[in-house]
Amino acid sequence: MILLEVRNLKVAFKSEKEEFIAIDDVSFSIDKRETVALIGESGSGKSITSLSMLGLLPRNGQVIGGHVFYEDKDLLLLDQKELQQIRGKKISMIFQDASISLNPSMKIGKQITEGLAYHRMMNREELKCEALRLLTKVGFHKPTEVFNQYPGQLSGGMKQRALIAMAISCNPQLIIADEPTTALDVTTQKQILDLMNDYKQTTGTSILFITHDFGLVAEYADRVIVMFGGKIVETADVFTLFKNPVHPYTKGLMNSIPKIEEPRDHLLTIRDAVSEEAAYEGRIFAPETFSADEKVYHSPSTLIEVEPGHHVRFFTESPEVSNI
Ligand SMILES: Nc1ncnc2c1ncn2[C@@H]1O[C@H](COP(=O)(O)OP(=O)(O)OP(=O)(O)O)[C@@H](O)[C@H]1O
Ligand SMILES: [Mg+2]
Numbered sequence: 467m468i469l470l471e472v473r474n475l476k477v478a479f480k481s482e483k484e485e486f487i488a489i490d491d492v493s494f495s496i497d498k499r500e501t502v503a504l505i506g507e508s509g510s511g512k513s514i515t516s517l518s519m520l521g522l523l524p525r526n527g528q529v530i531g532g533h534v535f536y537e538d539k540d541l542l543l544l545d546q547k548e549l550q551q552i553r554g555k556k557i558s559m560i561f562q563d564a565s566i567s568l569n570p571s572m573k574i575g576k577q578i579t580e581g582l583a584y585h586r587m588m589n590r591e592e593l594k595c596e597a598l599r600l601l602t603k604v605g606f607h608k609p610t611e612v613f614n615q616y617p618g619q620l621s622g623g624m625k626q627r628a629l630i631a632m633a634i635s636c637n638p639q640l641i642i643a644d645e646p647t648t649a650l651d652v653t654t655q656k657q658i659l660d661l662m663n664d665y666k667q668t669t670g671t672s673i674l675f676i677t678h679d680f681g682l683v684a685e686y687a688d689r690v691i692v693m694f695g696g697k698i699v700e701t702a703d704v705f706t707l708f709k710n711p712v713h714p715y716t717k718g719l720m721n722s723i724p725k726i727e728e729p730r731d732h733l734l735t736i737r738d739a740v741s742e743e744a745a746y747e748g749r750i751f752a753p754e755t756f757s758a759d760e761k762v763y764h765s766p767s768t769l770i771e772v773e774p775g776h777h778v779r780f781f782t783e784s785p786e787v788s789n790i
Contacts, residue, residue, distance in 0.1 A: 469536070469639060469672050470519075470557075471495040476531035477511075477518050477696075488514050488527070490696045496640065501666060501673040503683040503704075505719065506693035512676045515693070516642045518542075520557060521549045555585040558633040562645035564625035568617040574601075574628050575613030578635060585636045600631040604661060623654035630658070634665055641666075644676040659686055680719050684708060692716045698769065702776035712778045 477489035489511045496502045504512045517523050519534045519541060534541040536557070541549065553559075561567045569577060578600060579593040588596065594613070601609035604627040617625055626646060633641055643662065647655035663686055666673055675687060683690055683704065690707050692700040692715065700713040711717045769777040 467498045468495045469498045469500075471535040472515070472519060472532070473535065474532040475515065475518065475529070475534070477514055477523065477527055478530045479524075479527050481526065488696050489518065492532070492693075492696075492698055494691050494698065494701065496672050496674055498639075498672055499666070499670045500688045501663075501675055501686055503687035503690045504674060504676045504693060505678060505680065505683055505690060507678055507719075510693040511696040512678075512693060513644055514696075516559070516644055516674060516676060519642075520553050520559065521546060522553075522559075554581060554638075555636045556638055557640045557642065558636070558638040560626075560629050560633045560641065560643045560646045562648050564622065564629050564649075565617065567629055568625060570617050572616070573613070574615055574617065574620070578613075578628070578632050581632050582635050596635070597631075600635055601628070603634075604628070604631045605657070623650050623658065626650065626654075626658050627661070630661060630665075634669075634671075637669065638671060640672045640674065642674045642676070645678070647682075648677075648679075655682075662686075678719075680722070692719065697779060698777075699779045700777065701769070706773070706776050710773070710776070712772055712776075 471493075472495070473493050475489055475492040476487065479486045479488055492511070492515055494502070504515065506512055514523065514527065518527070518529050521541070521544070523529070529542055532542065536552070541552065544552075568574075575594070575597055578597040582588060582593050582596055586596075598609045598613060601612050606612045606624075606627065612620070612624070612628065617628070620628065629646075641662070646662070647658050650658065659682065662673065665671060675682075677683060687704050689703050690701065691698055692707075692713065694715050700707070700711070700716045702710075707716065708720070711720055769779050772778050
């Protein structure tokens with residue numbers, strides 16, 4: 467059952483001289499109880515997609531087309547006051563950088579209770595009690611201590627846990643987690659993602675999990691959306707995608723997962739991992755080097771369904787689906 471649907475989303479950044487299309491014709495949906503991973507390299511449009519869904523675009527950004535359907539409403543048509551009722555209460559976000567999301571001069575307890583007070587009718591004692599319960603739930607053994615601490619007194623992982631406590635405080639239907647663990651060491655990363663996953667399993671919350679790490683996608687996602695250059699290039703359920711990745715860009719992302727049996731001096735980048743031939747086939751790796759004519763010539767077709775539920779965008783002039 468669909469919880470939220472993004473349809474034909476288009477976002478532009480405008481400067482005095484030009485308009486840059488950052489998100490182009492992005493459509494996807496998130497089912498109830500589902501974890502959907504949005505994956506792609508830096509600048510592919512993951513954050514801007516999620517920020518535009520909740521009316522949080524930077525000032526120079528503008529949604530110029532599309533819809534975000536949620537509970538019979540189009541979120542893109544709501545004003546900020548109406549969106550505030552949804553943000554934090556029904557849909558909450560966890561960002562990569564906890565130090566930006568947390569107010570450094572306010573104690574953790576106060577930050578959690580303020581959020582709670584905004585959406586839930588509780589007196590002071592109830593608010594404190596609930597905040598302590600949430601801090602315990604996200605793995606703090608001494609919740610009272612953390613309640614009285616400032617963000618600067620916490621480690622990166624602890625800050626991220628506090629943010630998750632805030633994100634789940636109103637029992638949201640959807641959590642948008644934008645690279646929530648990129649800044650953390652591998653062990654802490656796993657703890658945090660397991661925590662979110664457990665929460666999802668017990669509450670039925672849906673998660674939009676933004677990452678550039680295919681290893682994490684395999685472990686935590688039900689469905690995957692691969693983005694490149696502001697467009698979706700491939701989408702499928704996680705098993706299908708790992709078994710049969712079609713787009714060269716997806717294959718490249720997958721090949722860049724470090725393998726234990728192949729020790730490397732340095733981590734492969736996506737471009738390292740894709741063969742020249744594959745890159746050529748996909749025509750995706752240097753769009754900025756195309757001339758204006760070529761850009762039109764190679765302008766992408768629509769997504770093509772190559773097997774049930776598995777869609778791929780072809781950048782070549784005439785997609786040869788039969789060769790797949
Ligand atoms: N404030 C801004 N002004 C102009 N362009 C922007 C702004 N924010 C983002 N962009 C552009 O929009 C595009 C998408 O950016 P976005 O932040 O969504 O990438 P991302 O996939 O989240 O990358 P990352 O993995 O680095 O977080 C990029 O080309 C980026 O340069
Ligand atoms: Mg981002």
